Each structure stands twice: as C-alpha cells, then as structure tokens.
Amino acid sequence: MDSDQWKLASLQYLEHLGKLGIRHLPKPSAKLQDMLVEWKSVDPVIKPAVASKAKPPSTPVTSAPPAKIPMGPPVESPWLTPAKNPQERTAALSELKVKVEACRLCHELACQRKQTVFGVGPVTTRFVMVGEAPGAEEDRIGDPFVGPAGQLLDKILIATGIPRDQVYILNTIKCRPPGNRVPSDSESENCRPFLEAQLEILQPDYIVCWGAVAVRAILGTTEPIGRLRGRFHWYKKTKVLVTYHPSYLLRAPEAKKLTWEDMKTLMRELGTLKP
Numbered sequence: 001m002d003s004d005q006w007k008l009a010s011l012q013y014l015e016h017l018g019k020l021g022i023r024h025l026p027k028p029s030a031k032l033q034d035m036l037v038e039w040k041s042v043d044p045v046i047k048p049a050v051a052s053k054a055k056p057p058s059t060p061v062t063s064a065p066p067a068k069i070p071m072g073p074p075v076e077s078p079w080l081t082p083a084k085n086p087q088e089r090t091a092a093l094s095e096l097k098v099k100v101e102a103c104r105l106c107h108e109l110a111c112q113r114k115q116t117v118f119g120v121g122p123v124t125t126r127f128v129m130v131g132e133a134p135g136a137e138e139d140r141i142g143d144p145f146v147g148p149a150g151q152l153l154d155k156i157l158i159a160t161g162i163p164r165d166q167v168y169i170l171n172t173i174k175c176r177p178p179g180n181r182v183p184s185d186s187e188s189e190n191c192r193p194f195l196e197a198q199l200e201i202l203q204p205d206y207i208v209c210w211g212a213v214a215v216r217a218i219l220g221t222t223e224p225i226g227r228l229r230g231r232f233h234w235y236k237k238t239k240v241l242v243t244y245h246p247s248y249l250l251r252a253p254e255a256k257k258l259t260w261e262d263m264k265t266l267m268r269e270l271g272t273l274k275p
C-alpha cells in the first residue's frame, strides 16, 4: 500500500466513525474528501504486480509405471536340495520333536533339563552339523549352538562360506547333561534313535561331526578325532567329515588350524576353495 492508499484508508475509517456518531475526531479536509470519492470508484481488487510466466502443463504429469524386472528361473542355493516332499519332512520332524519332548529315558537329564533341544534349520538342506549335547544357553533357549561354542561355530561357518541358516544343526543328545559333563555311553545310546530318525528324514548329502560324541554316534567308532579327520567317511549314503568340537577349540585354540584344514577339505569337495 502506498501513502495515498494509506490516506484513503484513514478517510474511510474516519467516515465510518462519523456514521457511528463519534464527533470529537477532526473532520477530514476537502482535499481528503475528494480523494475518498476517487478511492471508492477504484476497483479494490488487488492484482499481482507481475503476472506469473509459468504456464500450466498442457498435459497432466503422471508418474511412469515402474519398469518390469524380467524374472528368470529361481536361483538355486547350493546348500539346499530341491526336495520333493518338504511338507512331509516338516510334519515328520514335528512328530518326532513331540516324542523327544516327552522322552524321559535318561532320568537324571530329564529331571534337570529346562527343555529338550531338538535341532534347527531348513528341512531341505544338504548339510547337517552334529554337535554333542546342549549347554546352559541351549537348555535355556531351546536351540543348539547358541552359547560361546555356537558363536565360534558361526565364525567357522562364515569363514567356510556356509550360511548358518541353510544348514540343519542338531546335537547327538537332546537334553543337557548337568554341569555340561560329557554324556555317558548309555545316554548316547538312549538318544541315538532320535538322531538316526532326524537324519532319515533330512537325507543330507553331508554331515559334519563336531567332536567325539557325534563321531561315536554317527560312525560307531571310538577312534580319536586326530586319526579320523582330514578325509571323508560314510554314514549310509551320506559323506561324513569329522573335526573338533568348538568347545574344545575354545579350550585349545592351537587346534583351530586343524579344524580350518578340515573346513578346507569340505570346501575343496564343494569346489568353493579359492586358490
């Protein structure tokens, strides 16, 4: 608003006050009266000083449809097998798990366990990792290899290039021995049918035995790991590799290089070992 507009606005205000009977304000001069008449004849609509040069688009802007990504055949994981019957396997394992949970063959273990530890992994895997028995963390959580030994196993699997979530991990014994003691022969014998049933359902191409308890249950031998490691053995139609248990590796770190050699044997077999 310029100065003249302000003056006219003031005059309008004074006129309005006059109509209300407010007389003590000074009467506008003749010149201001003329300006008031002039102001009232002007179109009061204020127009923009400069018209916008922007033109509306002639056609509405619409977002382009997302480009279609060509879908090829699904990528097959080298760690999984295209099993014909995953639902049947899942059902069979669930049924077996119920039996394990109800088992009390080993009185001492059954009395002291928080829960049984059945195993975890995809039912279509080609690889089964067999450990010894649940520790305190496994007993608490209900999954195998979740304590410190499990963390070391994770590192070994990562170094080997095997995704943990694509292998089935289980223990020879499904209940925690008190104080993490080594399971007795009778406990291993009691639990072996469950292990065999799991392997029968999973039908893996490879088993890795982690430690002497697994070796005894799978290969039926008491030969020391030092004499069995470094080559493949057979469990029915499945290739078996033997190495030290991660708990032992935590106690004897100098043996880690031997387990790494065993992992390289597996990688060589799979063709994944880089020269």
Ligand code: SF4
Pocket: 100, 103, 104, 105, 106, 107, 109, 110, 116, 173, 174, 175, 187, 190, 191, 194
């Ligand atoms: S360790 Fe195996 S056989 Fe023994 S009570 Fe547990 S589930 Fe049964």
